[in-house]
Amino acid sequence: MPKDDGIGAATLRREDVRFLTGKGQYTDDIKAYGETAAVFARSTVANGVIKSIDTTAAAAMPGVLAIFTGEDFVEVGGNPAGWLINSRDGTPMHEPKRPVLAHGKVRHVGDAYAAVIAETVEQAKNAVEAIEVDIEELDAIVDMKDALAGTNYVHDEIGTNQCFDWGWIEDNRAATDAAIKGAHHVTTLELVNNRLVPNAMEPRSSRAEYKAASDEYVLHTTSQNPHLTRLLISAFVLGIPENKLTVIAPDVGGGFGSKIYHYGEEALVLAAAKKLGRPVTWTADRTEAFLTDAHGRDHVTKIELALDKDGNFLAFRTETLANVGAYLSNFATATPTFLHGTLMAGNYTVPNVYVNVKAVFTNTAPVDAYRGAGRPEATYSLERVIDKAAREIGRDPIDLRRQNFIKPDQYPFASAAGLEYDSGNYDALMDQMEKVADLAGFAERRKASEAKGLLRGFGVNAYIEACGIAPSNLVGVLGSRVGLYDAATVRVNATGNLSVMVGAHSHGQGHETAFPQVVAEMLGIDASAIDIVHGDTSKIPFGMGTYGSRSLAVCGSAVVRATEKVINKAKKIAAHMLEVSDGDIEFKDGQFSVAGTDKSVSFGEVALKAYIPHEFPLEDIEPGLEETAFYDPANFTYPSGAYCCEVELDPETGKVTVESMTAVDDFGNVINPMIVTGQVHGGLGQGIGQALLENTTYDENGQLLSASYMDYAMPRADDVPFYTVDHSKGNACTHNPLGVKGCGEAGAIGSPPTVVNAVIDAMQSGGKNVTHIDMPVTPHRVWSAMQNA
Amino acid sequence: MTKVSMTINGKSVAGDVEGNTLLSSFLRDEQRLTGTHIGCDTSQCGACVVHVNGRPVKSCTMFAAEAEGAEVSTIEGQANADGSLNVIQQAFQDHHGLQCGFCTPGMVMTAAALLKDNPKPTVSEVREHLEGNICRCTGYHNIVKAIMAASGQDVSAIAAE
Numbered sequence: 015m016p017k018d019d020g021i022g023a024a025t026l027r028r029e030d031v032r033f034l035t036g037k038g039q040y041t042d043d044i045k046a047y048g049e050t051a052a053v054f055a056r057s058t059v060a061n062g063v064i065k066s067i068d069t070t071a072a073a074a075m076p077g078v079l080a081i082f083t084g085e086d087f088v089e090v091g092g093n094p095a096g097w098l099i100n101s102r103d104g105t106p107m108h109e110p111k112r113p114v115l116a117h118g119k120v121r122h123v124g125d126a127y128a129a130v131i132a133e134t135v136e137q138a139k140n141a142v143e144a145i146e147v148d149i150e151e152l153d154a155i156v157d158m159k160d161a162l163a164g165t166n167y168v169h170d171e172i173g174t175n176q177c178f179d180w181g182w183i184e185d186n187r188a189a190t191d192a193a194i195k196g197a198h199h200v201t202t203l204e205l206v207n208n209r210l211v212p213n214a215m216e217p218r219s220s221r222a223e224y225k226a227a228s229d230e231y232v233l234h235t236t237s238q239n240p241h242l243t244r245l246l247i248s249a250f251v252l253g254i255p256e257n258k259l260t261v262i263a264p265d266v267g268g269g270f271g272s273k274i275y276h277y278g279e280e281a282l283v284l285a286a287a288k289k290l291g292r293p294v295t296w297t298a299d300r301t302e303a304f305l306t307d308a309h310g311r312d313h314v315t316k317i318e319l320a321l322d323k324d325g326n327f328l329a330f331r332t333e334t335l336a337n338v339g340a341y342l343s344n345f346a347t348a349t350p351t352f353l354h355g356t357l358m359a360g361n362y363t364v365p366n367v368y369v370n371v372k373a374v375f376t377n378t379a380p381v382d383a384y385r386g387a388g389r390p391e392a393t394y395s396l397e398r399v400i401d402k403a404a405r406e407i408g409r410d411p412i413d414l415r416r417q418n419f420i421k422p423d424q425y426p427f428a429s430a431a432g433l434e435y436d437s438g439n440y441d442a443l444m445d446q447m448e449k450v451a452d453l454a455g456f457a458e459r460r461k462a463s464e465a466k467g468l469l470r471g472f473g474v475n476a477y478i479e480a481c482g483i484a485p486s487n488l489v490g491v492l493g494s495r496v497g498l499y500d501a502a503t504v505r506v507n508a509t510g511n512l513s514v515m516v517g518a519h520s521h522g523q524g525h526e527t528a529f530p531q532v533v534a535e536m537l538g539i540d541a542s543a544i545d546i547v548h549g550d551t552s553k554i555p556f557g558m559g560t561y562g563s564r565s566l567a568v569c570g571s572a573v574v575r576a577t578e579k580v581i582n583k584a585k586k587i588a589a590h591m592l593e594v595s596d597g598d599i600e601f602k603d604g605q606f607s608v609a610g611t612d613k614s615v616s617f618g619e620v621a622l623k624a625y626i627p628h629e630f631p632l633e634d635i636e637p638g639l640e641e642t643a644f645y646d647p648a649n650f651t652y653p654s655g656a657y658c659c660e661v662e663l664d665p666e667t668g669k670v671t672v673e674s675m676t677a678v679d680d681f682g683n684v685i686n687p688m689i690v691t692g693q694v695h696g697g698l699g700q701g702i703g704q705a706l707l708e709n710t711t712y713d714e715n716g717q718l719l720s721a722s723y724m725d726y727a728m729p730r731a732d733d734v735p736f737y738t739v740d741h742s743k744g745n746a747c748t749h750n751p752l753g754v755k756g757c758g759e760a761g762a763i764g765s766p767p768t769v770v771n772a773v774i775d776a777m778q779s780g781g782k783n784v785t786h787i788d789m790p791v792t793p794h795r796v797w798s799a800m801q802n803a
Numbered sequence: 804m805t806k807v808s809m810t811i812n813g814k815s816v817a818g819d820v821e822g823n824t825l826l827s828s829f830l831r832d833e834q835r836l837t838g839t840h841i842g843c844d845t846s847q848c849g850a851c852v853v854h855v856n857g858r859p860v861k862s863c864t865m866f867a868a869e870a871e872g873a874e875v876s877t878i879e880g881q882a883n884a885d886g887s888l889n890v891i892q893q894a895f896q897d898h899h900g901l902q903c904g905f906c907t908p909g910m911v912m913t914a915a916a917l918l919k920d921n922p923k924p925t926v927s928e929v930r931e932h933l934e935g936n937i938c939r940c941t942g943y944h945n946i947v948k949a950i951m952a953a954s955g956q957d958v959s960a961i962a963a964e
Contacts, residue, residue, distance in 0.1 A: 026896055033904025034892040034911065036838015036878035043837035136821075215842045215850060215905040215939050267840070267905025268939050300843035522903035522940045692899045692945060699942025723847035723937065731933035731943040736926075736961055761942070 019541035020534055021752075024688035027527045029520070038265040041219040041234045042297045050079055052283055052296035053138035055128035055145050056305065057120035060154035060377035060716020061168070064118060064127060068146040072130060075144055077137030079290055082282060083128045084117030091250045093276055093341075097348035098493040099178045099373075107178035107373070110169035112341040114251065114278040114285075120149060121168055121340035122377050123718055124305025126278060131286045131294055154716030158314060158335040158374040168340055168375040177338055177347065177373035182355035183432055190368035193329035197320035201403035206788045207391045209312035209337065209710035210703075211726060212384045214521075216267020217298035218307060220280045222287035230258050231287065235280050237263040238273045238519050239559020240551050242496070246276040246344070252284060259284075263549040266521035270700070271383040272307045273521070274561045275344040304721040309710060310384020312337035313350065317395045319403050320366075327418045329366035330358055332395060336381075338373045343382035347373065352492045353388030353480070353562075359429035360396040361440045361476045361654060362418040367430040377716040383561065385700055385762040389479040397475045397767035401774070402785055411771070412448070415476050416441055426748075433480060435652045437745040440476055443678045446743050447474075447656040451676040459660065459673075460779065469663040470673075471776025475768040477657070480650035481756030482747075483562030488649070499646035500569035501555035504533065504576040506584075506639035508625035510618035511543040514576075517557010518569035519549050522696075523758065524689040525565060529573055531685055532752065536577045538604030539617055555642050563756030566685060567651045567747065574751040575643035584620045586635050591615050591623055651747045651755040655679040657764040663776040668797030670773055672702055676738040677764060682747040682755035690757045694739045697761020703729035704762070705769035709790050727790070777803070809873045811836065812880025820867040826860070827851045829867035830877060838878040838908045842937070849936030852909040852916075853877045859916035861935070878908035881915070891915055891953040898958070900949035902940035909936050914950045923954055 019025045032038050069081045092111040099107045116127040128145055132138035155161045155168055161175040168175055181187060194200055220235040231254055237243045240261040248256045266273060279296050286294040298306070314335045320328040336350035355369035404411040419440040420427050427435045447453075456472050463470035483489075486497040503515040514533060518525060526546045534541035547553050557569060585599045588606030592599070592613050600609050607614035615623075624639035659675040677694050684690050707727035711719040720726040746753030766789060773791050777784040782803035787795055808817040811834060818833045830836045830853065839862055842850035851862045854876040883889050888896060891914050901907040910933070917924060917932045924932065929950050930943070938946060944961075952958045 027899065029904070030896040030901055031888065033901055033907050034878075034888060034895055035882050036836065036908055038838070038904050040837075040840070040905065042841075043831075045832075045835075213939055215848065215903065215937065216840070217842065265904065267842075268903040270939065300845065300848070524902070688899050692902060692941060695942035695944045696902065696940045697942070699944075700939070702942075722845045723843050724845050728937050728939070729942075730937065731947060732927070732930040734943055736947070737942065737944050 020531055021685050023531060023686065025527055025531055025541065025686055027524050029524065029526045040216055040265045040267055041221055041236050042295065044221055044234055044264065046293055048292040050131050050133060050290060050292050050294050051135040051138050052129050052131050052286060052294050053135060053142050054126040054279070055142045055147065057116065057123060057125040057127060057149065059120065059149055059151045060123050061152040062120050062149040063152065064116065064120060065148040065150055067128060069128065071146065072141040072144040075137065075141040077133035078130060078141045079133065080131040080286060081128060082115060082286065084113060084115040087114040088117060090114065090252055093246065093278065094250045095342040095347050096344040096495050098495060099180055099347045099351050101179045102181040102184055107347060108172040108174065109342060110172055114281045122379055123716055124302065124379060125340065129282050131290060154377045156376055156378065156712050156714060156716050158337055158376060161374050161376050162372065168377055175375045177375060180351050180371045182351065182369040186366060187368045190329045190331050190366040193366045194318055194320040194331055197328050198323040199321045199407055201319045201399055201406055202316065203399045203402050203786060204316045205395065205398060205786065207311045207313040207315065207394055208704060208789045209381070210310045210384055210708050211304055211710055212270040212272035212307060212310060213728060214268030214270055214272055217300060217303045218273065218277065219295065219297040220283045221293060221295040222283040223293045224287040224291060226291060231284055232260045232262065233280060233284055234262045234264060236266050236273050237261065238269040238521060238561055240519065240549055241517065241556050242559055243276050243280065244551050247281060247284065251281050254284065260552040263519055269521045270385045271310060271387060271561060275308055275382060300723065301721050304726065305718060306379060308343045308380045308382035309339065310381065311391060312381050313391045315395050317399045319399045321403060321407065325407060325409055325414055325417055327362050327364040330364055330396065331368050332358060332370065334371045336371050336373045337376055337378065339376060339378045339380035341380050343380040346380060346382045349383045349388045354392050356431050356433050357389050357392035357478065357480060358396065359431040361420060361478045363420050364418065365430055378712055385697060386759040387562065389759065390763045390766060393477040393763050394767045398770060401771045405785065411474055412444060416444060434649060435478065436649060436748040438652060438654050438680055439743065439745055440654060440656065442743050443654065443656040443680055444476065446740055447658055447676055447678040450678065450738055450740050451658050451674065456660065463662050469665055469776040469780040471661045471663060471772040471774070471779060473659050473768045473770065473772025473775055475657045475764055475771065477764045478652055478654040479759065479763055481563035481653055482567030482647060482651035483564045484568045484647045485649055486646050498558055499644050500572050501557040501642065501644045502569060502572040502576045503555050503640065503642040504580050506580060506621045506624065508622055510621045513545050513547055514573060515547045515554040516569050516573060517554055517559065518565035519560045523560065523565060523693065524686065528566065528686045528689055529570065532570060532573055533577050536574070537617055538602065563758040566752065566754050567750055567756050568645060568647060570752055570754065571647065571750045572643045572645035575645055576641045579641035579643060580639060583639060583641065584617065587620045587623055588615050590631060590635065591620065648749045651682065651750065653679060653681050653755040653757065653760055655760055655764050657768045659768045659772050661769065661772040661776055663773065663796065665780055665800060668793035668800065670706060670791055670796060672735050672769060674735055674738065675765065677761060678740045678743065679757065679760050680744050680755065681741050681757045682744050683753040684741055684744065685754065690741060691739045693757045694761045695737055697759060698737050698765050699729050699734055700762045701765025702734050702769060705766045705789050705791060707733065707790050805868050807868050807871050809870045809875055811875045812877060822866065822868060824867045825863055826865040826867045826870050827862035830862060836877050836879050840905055840908060842905065847937065849909040849913060850906050852912040854912060854916065859913055878911060881911060894949040894953035898945050898949040898952055900941065900945040906936060906938045910938065910946055914953065917950065918954055923956060926951065
């Protein structure tokens, strides 16, 4: 049985108390003497030439302290892309500059061309209204196919709207083409993976202070990875030396990817704070968030699945257009390529995979990683086309998947898309899913729905994802410009309590509770004696933050390594205290003892001795007890799952309700099952949102029509069911010390195809031969599809 | 500027506000009660819900001047007198009904208003009542479960860890 607060315990979250009592400290909550406010002037047109900006009247407005325009940042750098993609012909991608403030041209609605700093937000807003700007509106580039065909460019200097034309794996192209040409059956599906807005409930916010006495800056910002933000600002944008810039991500109200990236607003408040010598805060309102946060998904894909006469998968071939918006956000080029193409073999032994992705600039907000990041797009394409193929060849969709699953004795398995899966058992997940979802009872439930005049559909999905986004050696080969290790420092204080400084950032994931469980288990001490410190570059070692379900698999592993170092040193101290050699010391349950004797000292006694090193053998042991480890894993981790859901569909109105949703996941070992379950719940909610509700709509002029909660359909409590979540069938990851795989994105990856497959099944059960419907599956779309079938 | 006075969490306060100062801004900026959060600008998200004279109000939809003389309760005033979590707060912790914590104050205040009017709500009544509160982290499962538990009803049949 797990200890109350060790590995495997559903320990309640310690961070909850401050959040439940209103004591959380989010960026916009931080105020000090001399506070000022920044408000941005943003383009109301999608594409235009800035002819002139006159700030004279605005500067004379009450309370105005400073005004910045793009002209002020011409001499500084731009916000770079973090991943270099080469096109199929070997040429590098196009990388237009992304300035702090637009200069020369505005390229999407919301693109900031000026900023006002004033005593109050209201005064700054009023002054923004008084800026006289002359922008010559140009035709907007919105549709990706039009963008590739036309001669109107988002970035004139590169002379194309195609960022890159990527093939994966190019050497497999001919074999894949041949397999499809010679196949017994080929199923083809064209689909859209709808553009989403991440919508963390805390809008982005950044607050800068400048300390003239030491020429130091402090930036509080809504970030998932403060060190990456500091690195980008220091090395690429403003050139502030890293040792003069502290970046603090305090309590952060959700991220889902949108707060990974550096944004221009962070650079602006830093520059303004120095100019004014006063703190400067900018906080987005919700419409600003819709217009300027990095969006997610937005793929248009054609996928083909080739099968032999027995239903064996022979090949997957996809062609995808991926929208990157007006500028390259930091990981915009990695998301549709290496986080997508490498997963296009799914859970299957398919021998041939070829993926072509053309990334396209448009006059829309930048698009980047959003919960799942490329892997939901891969899973959606695969699992939709497999269902369609099953229907076409008259096979049960679960049986067809099982037939093609990689089998447990095939690991490590080299997938046709270039990854080496370390562990898994997809049949066992499917068995468990069938059991906990009571698949056997579906026919009865369908009858009951039909008795009410409703159609009932069952949808299934199997997924695999690559998580623990890391191995620096691997991602370096694949084009990453950063390393993707993580780091932890375990500081044992003299009185025996611990501060553990971690590179991962917690913005809902419960690290402050889960990480101490790992250390407590290893040291045999009470978890309440262990505090996690995160989010402050002046306190933590250089880590790469939280995204890609990496925190526990990568940073948690660094915590393990650092704790092992602590134990090793503590053993030496204990040996000295007990007057034996290191090799005679055993460590168990917080006690260092001499093998075969009753002599022992406690962890607390050793900690005290480390800081009061009287009679220490200083040539062998340094005083103190504090260790740091950087951890860079050997491979990605590979969570997988079997999902199903049942929907009811009202044929009179087209309205779909999700009646049940079952997620059976292999996350490897689980540290805190309560937190893991909660992570899956959240992903399922977002996945159902994508499938049924959420859509980001730009009109032909590049105006964002869905820029508020009155226009963008967020999932609400009555849009979703209770979920059934099971992670009892885990297979430990083989290459990290905790055997963990990552759980943050699974729900959002596994659920959209599950829902859409269920909707199609429902329509089919009503005698309507609908084989495809795009997300979001709105009542109007369902009703129209059924009328036209 | 207008003088305004009200009782917040049992304490009398007074301040000078503009006519267009929202109650949410008065609480956050003047009273430094930053547990009341601003998640949108269209009164949709519910992160700013407080109680005014015992009724739940989105504090971004009300001018501070309109709260003249009112009894206002915020998340900061919800804990028991000894500082421990109240029944609803404790249920949210016990059932993992929060993750990033940003929507949480509004959820707790909305739940408190529901349970005052309807001490034993059904699951569908809870879900309907949360129509004006958006959470992006939890998928709502554990929020609904926590509110059911706070009402004293058996939640053991609701799947979870």
